[in-house]
Amino acid sequence: MKAASCLVHLRWNKASAEAADNNKGRKTLESDVAVSQSGMNAGTKAMRVCCQSASQKQGGTGMAKTAIKKRKRITKDQWTAIGFLLPSFILIVIFVYGFIGWTGYVSLSNYNSIVPDFSFAGLKNYIYLFHDFRFQADLRNTVFFTIFFILLVIVLGGGLAILIDQKLKGESFFRNIFLFPMALSFIVTGVVWQWLLNPSTGFNTFLKFFGIQPKWYTDTNILAGFQWGSIEFGIPVAIIAVVLAAVWQMTGFSMAMYLAGLRGIPDELREAARMDGATEFQVYRKIVLPILMPITVSVIIIMAHISLKIFDLIYAMTGSGANFVTDVPGVYMFETTFRGNYYANGAAIAIVMLLLVAIFIVPYLWSARKGDNA
Amino acid sequence: MKKMYGVILLLVLAMVVAACSSSDDDGKSADAGSKKGDGGKNQVEIFSWWTGAGEEDGLLALIDKFQEENPDLKVKNAAVAGGAGTNAKAVLATRMQGNDPPSTFQVHGGEELNKSWVAADKMEPLDDLYKENDWMDKFPKDLIDLVSNDGKIYSVPVDIHRGNVIFYNKKVFEENGIDVPKTFDEFVTAADKLKKAGVTPLAMGDKESWTATMIFENVLLAELGPDDYIKLFKGDIAFDDKRVVESAKKFGKLLDYINDDHASRNWQDSAQLVANGDAAMLNMGDWAKGYFVNDLKLKTNKDFGYFAFPGTEGNFSIITDTFGLPKGIDNPDEVKKFLTFLGSTEAQDIFNPLKGSIPARVDADESKYDEYGKDTMADFKEASLVPSLAHGSAASEGFLTKANQAVNIFVTQKDVDTLIQSLKNAAPEM
Incomplete structure (x- = not known):
């Protein structure tokens, strides 16, 4: 389960131009773990393996192409490589990039x-959208959802990983417990948390004993709000309820990633630090956390693209919410396109979402590319 | 060795091609059986979103009966699940635009039919069918107008639901000594009394905002009257008309009486509030009756009662499911047989008692319907019919989407000017 879902996410994350090939994906996973190890073994074999597999996944087809240019003769191996890659390459060019282009074209039409x-x-x-109350609210919600979601997933996931890494008994039991929510789809999570955080049933019947009755996702208040465009900009209280559900689901995943990173840190390093008189806090602060940086980058990128594209959780849990306090671009896109038949508006929303994700992914791809060249 | 690679390569390509083409075949044969294969001409594919409890039974009963009468035809039930047809409509749009229409499909009478499929020139007129079957005086004239565009009739109505009904908990009304309110002012008086007694006067569940839009359209109907209500959505009356502004204010007033957790509920959840006695009244289409009787096991006129939305007595806000004939199908004559069957009293009396709706024909057999059905049928014959906005009859889907958004914002902000302005901005798309 863990490996499988890691694969899925990593593949998404890399946006690699490869078809669903399990072996390739596994290599991707290994390479990410390798990256974390290479933090201290730079120049070792692990690093080389990592670079190789990275360059393979970055431009498998590109590699084949340059091969055609450079040499006259193409070896059998390369023919095979081309043969295997060509079908998926063609399909992806048409059905992913072709349709992205088509969506862009529709978004500029009437x-x-x-x-x-x-x-x-x-x-x-686009002009209509950016003047639209609902879309402005969507952008605000997405910003705060993304910030809280990523922060909490990193802090809680990292914290759990560190706790589990203390070589305690029944470690695998706890690991599985925390990882388990990931086995559910966001739809299931959404329905369950909709009941849990329903202001008139659910968790509130318990809170009644303490005399507090939060309104959770039906709360229309905006914290620290001020007028901005046609909306009140600030932290929508309702979005916090959704963040809770999303964090519950995804924390296990970031924990697994951090755990993999922690396992890659040899005990000698910590021992050496302790010998030099570092306190346990300093060991984490100065040794462990810096080594885990690449993991954190991976977690941020994976979580960012999930949160920017989130649809199913919101759709099942809260819907758009009163005054659109829990609405997100994905839900708006679906409704305006398939209920309102505003195809061009829907396409424009999709393009904006793509650009938002690109803000996170492109720098990552860029830095990964640089890493390869070095 | 070289040969081996060649063979492998060929195999891979062959597999890809085979995979593509075979899935293509599957898709086509599943979607458009009428186009290919044996007896395609004899297949009638019925596209709907009738997958809920009563309505699915009704549809299956219809198909059985039709099959019995026409053993040489093959009926295919292509229902797509999803409340209010959201998913079905997306599938339909894809099929219609890919020139792969179903033999006949469910569509709400009114602008949902006219502004989309008729405007896109995808529908065949059915005037001949109406003449052959002598239907012109069997359906109310207002209803025929609703499924007509530019003087041509485009679909056959099967069922009627009413949108301007308020269901109320009889026990709560009795305990608080409240009579059925006839006017807006009486309603407000009653609501204040209920509120003081600690009962939520009006239940609303606007997790999907059309429920709030229904309340607003009923206030509009009460304020404008049926003729001007229709004119408003025809664009002959502007949305900044004094009476529309007044309606928005009254709508805002009504929102003072709703339950706090309205945003977390759908319409069934809000109906439960009334059933439990936590709330007194619910404005909902009369499918809520089916929910009360079949799901919550309540008794009509004993546990719950009903009355027309204050100020709309004598008016009938209709939601009607109709079936039309798309252009470009192979066997229009066979499909017309099915449409003829749908329009018959026999079919309507099979379907509607099961779904909990009333027949679109005025000459149906009343004895087959329950108490509520009989009442509504009597009203249906007398009342002036108006199309419902919230269900796509009064205006295009595009306008409805924007109206729902504006109403959703209004429910929280209660800013009349913003609501009026949003509706005015969206008006060209009606």
């Missing part, structure tokens, strides 16, 4: 009813 109209509209749809 296709806002059931009757297709591809006349050029310029940025009309």
Whole structure:
């Protein structure tokens, strides 16, 4: 289970141009673990393996192409490689990048009813969106959802990993317990937490004893709010309830990643630090956490793309919420496209979401590329 | 060795091609059986979102009966699950635009039909069918108008639901000494009394905001009256009309009486509040009756009662499911047989008692319906019919989406000007 879902996420994360090939994916996983190890064994074999597999996954097809250019003769191996990669390459070019391009094209058109109209509209749809109350609220919600979600997942996931790494008894039991929520889909999580945090049933019947009745996801208050555009900008209280559910689900995953990183740190390093008189806190502060940095980057990127694209959890748990306090671009996109038939507006939302994810992914790809060249 | 690689490569490619083409075949044969294969001409594919408890029984009973009468035809039930047809509509849009229409499909009468499929020139007119079967005086004229565009009729209505009904908990009304309110002011008086007694006067569950939009449209109907209500959605009356502004204010007033946790509830959850006696009243389409009677085991006129939304007595806000004939299908004659069957009293009296709706025909057999059904059928014959906005009959889906958004914002902010302005901005898309 763990390995399988790691694969899925890592593949998403890399946005690699490879088809669903388990072996390749496993290599990806290993390479990430290798990255964390290479923190202290730079220049070792592990690093080389990592670089190799990284370059393979980065541009398997690119490699084949440059091979064609450089040499006249193409070896049998390369023919095989091309043969295996070509089908998935073609499919992905058409069905991923082709359709991204098509979505971009539709987003610039007047296709806002059931009757297709591809006349050029310029940025009309985008301008409409950025003036739209609902979309502004969506962006605000996404920002705060992403910040809280990533922070909590890192802090809790890292904390749990450190606790579990204390060589305690029944370690695998706890590991599985914390990892278990990940086996559920966001829809299940959403339905369950919708009941748990329902203001009139659920958790509140317990809180009644303490005389507090939070309104959870039905709360329409905006903390530290001020007028900005047509919305009140601030922290929507309702989004915190959704963050709780998302964190509950994804913390186990970041814990597993941190645990893998911690396991890669040899005891000698910590021992040496202790010998030099470092306190246990200093060992973590100065040795362990810096070595775990690459893991943190991976966690941020994986969680960021989940939170920016989140749809199912919100859809099952809260819907758009009163005054759109829990609405996100994904839900808006779905409703405006498939209920309202505003295809061009929906396409524009999709493109904005793509750009948001790109903000996180592109620097990562860039740095990964640089790492390869070095 | 070289040969080996060649063979492997070929195999891989062959597999890819085979995988693509075979899935393609599956898709086509599953979706458009009428186009290919044996007896495709004899297949009638019925596309709907009737997958809920009573409605699915009704649909299956219909299909059985039709099959019995037409053994040479093959009926295929292509229902897509999902409340209010959200998913079904997305699937339908894909199929219609891919020129792969089902033989006939469910669509709400009104602008959902006219502004999308008729406007896109995807529907065949059915005037001949109406003449052949002598239907012109069997359906109310207002209803035929609703499924017509530019003088041509485009679909056959099967069932009718009413949207301007308030269901109330009889016990709560009796305990607090409240009579059925006839006007808005009486309603407010009653609501204040209930509120003082610690009962939520009006239950609402706007996790999906159309429930709030229903309340608003009923206030509009009460304020404008049926003729001007229709004019409003035809664009002949502007949304900044004095009476529309007044409606928005009254709507805001009503929102003072709803339950606090409305955003966490769907309509069934809000109906439960009334059933439990935590809330007194619920404005909902009369499918809520089916929910009260079948799911919550309550008795009509004993546990719960019903009355027309204050100020809308004599009016009937209709939600009607209809079936039309798409262009570009192979066997329009066979499909017309099915549509003829759907329009018959026989079919309507099979389907509607099971679904809990009333027949669209005025000459159906009343004895087959329950107490509520009989009452509503009597109203249906007399009342002036108006299309419901919240269910896609009064305006296009696009306008409805924007109206729902504006109403959702209004429920929290209660800012009349913003609501009116949003509706005005969206008005060109009606």
